[in-house]
Amino acid sequence: MTIPTPALHAAAERFGTPLYVYDAAELDAALARVRAAFGPARVYYAMKANPNLTLLRRLQAAGVGFECVSPGELARAEAVGASGGQILVNGPAKSGAEYVSGARLGATFIVDREEEVGLLPPHSRALVRVNPALEVSTHDHLATGAAGSKFGVTLVQAPRVLEALRGAGHTALGLHVHIGSAIRDAQDFTAAFGRLAELRAETGPLAVLDAGGGWGLDADLHGIAREAWAAARAFDADLWVEPGRYLVARAGTLLTRVVGHKRTGRNFCLVDAGMTELLRPMLYGAEHPVTALWEGTDCGVWDIAGPACESGDLLARDVSLPTPRRGDLLAIGEAGAYGAAMASTYLSRSRPAEALYEPGAADGTDWTVIRRRETPQDIWAMELGRNR
Ligand SMILES: Cc1ncc(COP(=O)(O)O)c(C=O)c1O
Incomplete structure (x- = not known):
């Protein structure tokens, strides 16, 4: 993933979090690697x-x-x-x-x-x-x-x-x-x-x-x-x-904001994404690289926990991070495959927006929203009893 950190901050600010971002250059590079090999x-x-x-x-x-x-x-x-x-x-x-x-x-x-x-x-x-x-x-x-x-x-x-x-x-x-x-x-x-x-x-x-x-x-x-x-x-x-995962995984990053932290038996960094946005850690014990997009020298070891009322709703364990503060931004890497695709509306959570990063693309902006964030109305639109 080669999206510069300021661009990640700008996307989170503009489109909100949780947010999937994709790097067009990495998508193209992955396909080029496949073709070079095969x-x-x-x-x-x-x-x-x-x-x-x-x-x-x-x-x-x-x-x-x-x-x-x-x-x-x-x-x-x-x-x-x-x-x-x-x-x-x-x-x-x-x-x-x-x-x-x-x-x-x-x-x-x-x-x-x-x-x-x-x-x-x-x-x-x-x-x-x-x-x-x-x-x-x-x-x-x-x-x-x-x-x-x-x-x-x-x-x-x-x-x-x-x-x-x-x-x-x-x-x-x-x-x-x-x-x-x-x-x-x-x-x-x-x-x-x-x-x-x-x-x-x-x-x-x-x-x-x-x-x-x-x-x-x-x-x-x-x-x-x-x-x-x-x-x-x-x-x-x-x-x-x-190939599925190989072509898209590295291009995708899940951006999630810290909503707070707590120290009990373990240190929990609480974020606004979890199993409903990225199921792989819970489903397969998958490990995704986690990057703190904030500065700090006071590093500790943290579990990254989502908002669902499920004990298994952890995106990562034992991650070394500077102390997180509310509003800080985390990047969960290698999330382009089986991430957004497996996102669910469990807990009536709206599935995240998705944005493609391609500097200098047709309209001159670096970001294109390629899926808007779901709304609660989108989620219940198929339910027939709402007007009764
Ligand atoms: C038949 C078949 N082909 C290809 C794939 C893609 O696998 P991967 O995303 O690991 O490359 C899958 C994944 O489940 C599959 O079932």
């Missing part, structure tokens, strides 16, 4: 990480397609003008709606179980998601390629499902694997791609290998790309990838 692989952004239309448009303009897992995500892809080969429809329990919109948009389907072969719209293009049955280096809830997880077909079933697709008149493009998110150890990818490549003897050549996403932010992308391409070449296939 070369001609086709990139599908897993929009679950952050579905903001402005970000989608920016990625689409750079030639990126979209991986979608719900009717709403497909509607977003359509809203930014994506169609055909630019859209993948994924998910372990697709409803009828995903098949209908996916077919209308000419998308490619990722088949997650054999039964889906009979549910696909006629003459679909499809990949088969394989579960390589591996334990991987991430939080249990983020691991999707373990033997006990609900995703994909087994290595034994995969060739049969490809055959079934062909038999039903679909185009069986190839195989798909995604072993989880925020994976720390690159060896996990090596193992997963290796297990898929062993299927070559049974499947014969394929048009596509989709190597999924899941790369940790500090991952050796070139190493992962080397292994993914080796597996793709084993099938004489093109390589597709589906």
Whole structure:
């Protein structure tokens, strides 16, 4: 994140907090790093990480397609003008709606179980998601390629499902694997791609290998790309990838103001954002870098606590900070992925505004609001009893 501190203060002042800010330069840089590592692989952004239309448009303009897992995500892809080969429809329990919109948009389907072969719209293009049955280096809830997880077909079933697709008149493009998110150890990818490549003897050549996403932010992308391409070449296939977090996490920062502090058994820095704005620490024990945007020499160790009446509503623990005062500003980093996307209206809290930082953009200002703050009226607008 390269947004200068005075610009962060200015945005918090102008748009209020809690506030998500995104650095356009870092978004572009992340995509450039992916392209440098993966070369001609086709990139599908897993929009679950952050579905903001402005970000989608920016990625689409750079030639990126979209991986979608719900009717709403497909509607977003359509809203930014994506169609055909630019859209993948994924998910372990697709409803009828995903098949209908996916077919209308000419998308490619990722088949997650054999039964889906009979549910696909006629003459679909499809990949088969394989579960390589591996334990991987991430939080249990983020691991999707373990033997006990609900995703994909087994290595034994995969060739049969490809055959079934062909038999039903679909185009069986190839195989798909995604072993989880925020994976720390690159060896996990090596193992997963290796297990898929062993299927070559049974499947014969394929048009596509989709190597999924899941790369940790500090991952050796070139190493992962080397292994993914080796597996793709084993099938004489093109390589597709589906990064979510890697493309948007570092670009995003959650700005939150200190509302006060207290010292009990622990030191609590109380802020105006919490689990409703950034769920990852509570959901996955995720650790986000925290930066104090105020000066002070009296450093202590603080837990950053949100306003929800939930003991787990902590954004970070044991953070070294100068003593916080009411009104001070904190920056929670690496929050561009699964941050705003997972924000909720629990406690009737309005989801935060989002602003993009792009110095000298079209209108000459550095900031563009790309989502306004929700109001209480937005939240209850769908409730039918309010006028009775
Ligand atoms: C099938 C699939 N592809 C790609 C992704 C993106 O993962 P990440 O954001 O960790 O790159 C996910 C995330 O859950 C996924 O389920």
